[in-house]
Amino acid sequence: xxxxxxxxxxxxxxxxxxxxxxxxxxxxxxxxxxxxxxxxxxxxxxxxxxxxxxxxxxxxxxxxxxxxxxxxxxxxxxxxxxxxxxxxxxxxxxxxxxxxxxxxxxxxxxxxxxxxxxxxxxxxxxxxxxxxxxxxxxxxxxxxxxxxxxxxxxxxxxxxxxxxxxxxxxxxxxxxxxxxxxxxxxxxxxxxxxxxxxxxxxxxxxxxxxxxxxxxxxxxxxxxxxxxxxxxxxxxxxxxxxxxxxxxxxxxxxxxxxxxxxxxxxxxxxxxxxxxxxxxxxxxxxxxxxxxxxxxxxxxxxxxxxxxxxxxxxxxxxxxxxxxxxxxxxxxxxxxx
Numbered sequence: 001x002x003x004x005x006x007x008x009x010x011x012x013x014x015x016x017x018x019x020x021x022x023x024x025x026x027x028x029x030x031x032x033x034x035x036x037x038x039x040x041x042x043x044x045x046x047x048x049x050x051x052x053x054x055x056x057x058x059x060x061x062x063x064x065x066x067x068x069x070x071x072x073x074x075x076x077x078x079x080x081x082x083x084x085x086x087x088x089x090x091x092x093x094x095x096x097x098x099x100x101x102x103x104x105x106x107x108x109x110x111x112x113x114x115x116x117x118x119x120x121x122x123x124x125x126x127x128x129x130x131x132x133x134x135x136x137x138x139x140x141x142x143x144x145x146x147x148x149x150x151x152x153x154x155x156x157x158x159x160x161x162x163x164x165x166x167x168x169x170x171x172x173x174x175x176x177x178x179x180x181x182x183x184x185x186x187x188x189x190x191x192x193x194x195x196x197x198x199x200x201x202x203x204x205x206x207x208x209x210x211x212x213x214x215x216x217x218x219x220x221x222x223x224x225x226x227x228x229x230x231x232x233x234x235x236x237x238x239x240x241x242x243x244x245x246x247x248x249x250x251x252x253x254x255x256x257x258x259x260x261x262x263x264x265x266x267x268x269x270x271x272x273x274x275x276x277x278x279x280x281x282x283x284x285x286x287x288x289x290x291x292x293x294x295x296x297x298x299x300x301x302x303x304x305x306x307x308x309x310x311x312x313x314x315x316x317x318x319x320x321x322x323x324x325x326x327x328x329x330x331x332x333x334x335x336x337x
Contacts, residue, residue: 021079
């Protein structure tokens, strides 16, 4: 739904005074969380949530040198250039339609989907959903610029990996992902240990619509898997679902010829997070025993940014197992409010 209260634009304007990271590398989840809160009818809670969250935020870093059409390659993947990249995309989206900028840069950024533990692509997904839902106001277009700038600065391709035995479904593929040998340390340490992913889908999708259907299957499977495996690392494992869902949300704004490569990148991101953090065995879970609306109200009251975003994705999936997975996220993650 579009926000007719003006709350989202106000919140984004507040957040754009800050940078996309804090404490050196942790992501600013504010823009993603407030978008989800507004979308699910929690606009009255947004500014109170931001008042609490603002203590975690840091100013946007200083600029260094402008990113241009001639020198952008040397700046790609350089986190010291976050402010430069943000300014570049602010200029681009001010001069051209945001869809054109997104379509031009998506193929370049997509191989670096693991950037920032997948947070930049998730931020893009929330931004695009808002732009597709209603008026492309200045704060909403600026939010896309900030998200793209963050992605470009943190751009991080996954290592070249062998394709393992094909899997018949997304759920089976996630179950077959080999866990990294040493499940400790930060995300970069873990991604460096990746050994390969199962082949999925088993066959190349027969066109863009088939790719989108497969991506929907991946989002559903990764959301369901959190119900049984999320306990292994409750915060990081939400990204196995929210990252591919961000790609799914972006597809309608992209040329259809980009849908199949988007599926491949989304699978790599979900598989990488799964390999890095999955526990050895599933655990039992209980049904949500509540409506979707009540469940999101619980997530909003809980206040944790990852929990809010994962519940938002679970509501996109919408079935009983997805709602149970969201309930698990509320139970597993410490409340923030």
